[in-house]
Amino acid sequence: MTNFIPNPHLRGTNPVDALRLIRSEQVGPMTFFRLVKFCGSVEKAIEMAPSISKRGGRAKPIKITAKADAEREYEALTKFGAEVVMYGEERYPRLLQQIADAPPILTVHGHTHLASNTNMVGMVGARNASANGCIFAKKLAGDLGAAGNIVVSGLARGIDAAAHRGALATGTIAVIGGGINNVYPPENAILFEEIATTGLIISELPFGMEPHARSFPGRNRIIAGMSRGVVVVEASLKSGSLITAEYANDYGRDVFAVPGSPMDPRCHGTNRLLKDGATMVETARDIIGNLAPLGELPLAEQQSLNFYEAPAASLDEQTLERARAAIIESLGASPTMTDDILANTGLTPHILMAVLLELELAGRLERHAGSKVALRMGDAA
Numbered sequence: 325m326t327n328f329i330p331n332p333h334l335r336g337t338n339p340v341d342a343l344r345l346i347r348s349e350q351v352g353p354m355t356f357f358r359l360v361k362f363c364g365s366v367e368k369a370i371e372m373a374p375s376i377s378k379r380g381g382r383a384k385p386i387k388i389t390a391k392a393d394a395e396r397e398y399e400a401l402t403k404f405g406a407e408v409v410m411y412g413e414e415r416y417p418r419l420l421q422q423i424a425d426a427p428p429i430l431t432v433h434g435h436t437h438l439a440s441n442t443n444m445v446g447m448v449g450a451r452n453a454s455a456n457g458c459i460f461a462k463k464l465a466g467d468l469g470a471a472g473n474i475v476v477s478g479l480a481r482g483i484d485a486a487a488h489r490g491a492l493a494t495g496t497i498a499v500i501g502g503g504i505n506n507v508y509p510p511e512n513a514i515l516f517e518e519i520a521t522t523g524l525i526i527s528e529l530p531f532g533m534e535p536h537a538r539s540f541p542g543r544n545r546i547i548a549g550m551s552r553g554v555v556v557v558e559a560s561l562k563s564g565s566l567i568t569a570e571y572a573n574d575y576g577r578d579v580f581a582v583p584g585s586p587m588d589p590r591c592h593g594t595n596r597l598l599k600d601g602a603t604m605v606e607t608a609r610d611i612i613g614n615l616a617p618l619g620e621l622p623l624a625e626q627q628s629l630n631f632y633e634a635p636a637a638s639l640d641e642q643t644l645e646r647a648r649a650a651i652i653e654s655l656g657a658s659p660t661m662t663d664d665i666l667a668n669t670g671l672t673p674h675i676l677m678a679v680l681l682e683l684e685l686a687g688r689l690e691r692h693a694g695s696k697v698a699l700r701m702g703d704a705a
């Protein structure tokens with residue numbers, strides 16, 4: 325069992341307030357956590373975010389979601405039978421808390437106790453899967469479930485749907501790329517209801533939101549973040565399933581792949597994963613016997629640990645103005661390590677965090693992997 329790290333700044337937060345902040349302009353998952361850390365609470369973040377964005381150079385302050393809109397979403401969720409689960413709650417998926425870009429809020433529908441199970445295995449693959457691929461995925465998922473694992477997938481056509489069907493009897497989790505009430509594709513409507521009855525549906529997106537291409541990479545990161553390992557069954561070289569495998573690698577999870585014919589384009593991606601070091605899968609035993617022990621899973625930079633620092637919102641404007649000029653001078657269009665900015669400016673991490681948050685909320689800053697940041701093209705010299 326992984327360590328459960330409570331989040332002191334979200335504990336006791338009204339879910340409507342949390343919805344207001346995460347649904348606001350310029351506020352994504354990581355920005356949400358940075359704001360709450362900076363301001364000290366979700367309530368304070370709602371109050372201060374517009375002025376912070378203005379200090380960062382935004383012409384008009386960011387728009388915070390109206391309380392009435394958040395209340396309507398919360399009421400619609402409740403009427404639908406779904407619930408809001410916040411980062412740090414017991415019902416929040418344990419392994420998902422380990423990734424740096426974990427969703428602050430999930431909407432869930434079904435058996436929420438399944439989320440606390442740490443024996444989760446993601447299974448993804450081609451939407452236009454072969455009949456044999458679907459048969460194999462269904463059997464593999466059934467065998468994993470019978471061995472005590474929860475199979476996580478994305479409710480897509482093909483391999484995803486086959487994996488869910490194979491694990492229905494033991495519990496399966498579907499992470500979807502739209503609002504919790506939107507079934508996509510439509511032909512999986514019956515499967516959606518079956519999963520809600522015996523398993524769990526998860527979304528991080530607003531209630532009623534239609535699925536779109538931009539939302540699926542976010543869904544894929546959740547599948548990878550929740551799982552001890554990810555299995556890919558049939559995937560082309562441009563498949564979104566490879567994005568899920570890439571996230572799994574980034575999060576220190578195990579990656580597994582089912583080999584396929586070199587004559588079938590649907591197998592080129594899985595065969596490439598095997599060349600790159602993924603574990604070959606022929607039976608469920610190949611997965612179960614090669615999953616890293618939970619105690620050895622590396623932890624990403626965790627928002628919850630950072631929250632134990634004091635809020636930075638008390639910094640005076642004169643200090644911030646001087647720091648802002650020095651930091652902007654150190655930045656350009658090419659990503660720069662934050663440690664290098666600290667070395668070049670002589671500023672403290674506390675002040676750097678404050679200014680970068682201002683620029684981020686103003687839409688002038690891009691964050692990159694490896695603690696690197698850059699100015700957006702229009703702001704770079």
